[in-house]
Amino acid sequence: DQQVKQNSPSLSVQEGRISILNCDYTNSMFDYFLWYKKYPAEGPTFLISISSIKDKNEDGRFTVFLNKSAKHLSLHIVPSQPGDSAVYFCAASRNNAGNMLTFGGGTRLMVKP
Amino acid sequence: DTGVSQNPRHKITKRGQNVTFRCDPISEHNRLYWYRQTLGQGPEFLTYFQNEAQLEKSRLLSDRFSAERPKGSFSTLEIQRTEQGDSAMYLCASSLAQGALSGYTFGSGTRLTVV
Numbered sequence: 001d002q003q004v005k006q007n008s009p010s011l012s013v014q015e016g017r018i019s020i021l022n023c024d025y026t027n028s029m030f031d032y033f034l035w036y037k038k039y040p041a042e043g044p045t046f047l048i049s050i051s052s053i054k055d056k057n058e059d060g061r062f063t064v065f066l067n068k069s070a071k072h073l074s075l076h077i078v079p080s081q082p083g084d085s086a087v088y089f090c091a092a093s094r095n096n097a098g099n100m101l102t103f104g105g106g107t108r109l110m111v112k113p
Numbered sequence: 114d115t116g117v118s119q120n121p122r123h124k125i126t127k128r129g130q131n132v133t134f135r136c137d138p139i140s141e142h143n144r145l146y147w148y149r150q151t152l153g154q155g156p157e158f159l160t161y162f163q164n165e166a167q168l169e170k171s172r173l174l175s176d177r178f179s180a181e182r183p184k185g186s187f188s189t190l191e192i193q194r195t196e197q198g199d200s201a202m203y204l205c206a207s208s209l210a211q212g213a214l215s216g217y218t219f220g221s222g223t224r225l226t227v228v
Contacts, residue, residue: 004155034216043117043204044156046216089155099144099213100169103155 003027004092006104014112019077021107023090026071030092034101035064035075038087047088048075080111117220119205125226126195133191134223138207145188146217147180148204149173156204162188163210195227 004025013019023033032051036044050057050064050073057064063076077084087108091101118137126132138145144163148156159178160170164185174180177195182188192199202224206217 006155009153032214034214036216036219041221043206043219043221045219049214049216051214091155093213095213099208099210099217100146100158100161101156101217102158105153105155 002105004090004102004104006088006090006107008107009105010108010110012110012112013080015082016079019075019080019084019109019111021075021077021088021090021109023073023075023104024071025073025092027092027094027102028068028071029094030102031095032093033064033066033073034091034093035062036089036091036103037084038089038106044089077109080109082111082113085109085111117205117207117218119203119220119223121223122221123224123226125228128197128227129194131191131193132195132225133189134203134205134225136188136190136205136220137186138188138205139218140186141209142207142218143185143210144208145182146206146208147188147190148206150202150204150222151200159190192225195225197227200225200227 034049035047038044066073087106089106091103146161147159150156162182177193180190202222204222206219208217
């Protein structure tokens, strides 16, 4: 049972445009959500997070939106840069789960110059 | 502090052999996690420690897998009698107990290939 899903395995955008990465979840008990970025041959790097009591969190070029009723979150990157090309994972956790994360399958973002 | 360190980076072993991986977390982090990632998938939780106590184990962690964190510092993950299905990237991460929204810091992983 995949509790966190990223239905788009890949996404290609032009440099300077907006990148929108999507994530759906099924477990309504998740309390917070995170996005990680992964370059080849490296471990995932934490990018941004959001608590379930919020619907938006912004950090520079990165904004995460949470729609609890739809069990959907998205990551917006504006403007996209070639260095943003990586695999992006969304992850979710519950407060009483020791920070244990459930990850989606990832979306490969390619930003073309 | 140079972050989370994992050794070795790559390991090739024959089926049936035992392997052991090491993880050195960020020194002030009291939580340490092991995840496994196969090609095209996201990381899957295996187990985690708070200090030296192993608090949670996934059902993915069969009896052939064992993890330790003596003295609450570095951790080892041992796989006995390796099988081809064990081939994966094994990721270690660490965090502070109260740092849920700050995420983990992952190491670069140990890639295991069982031939």
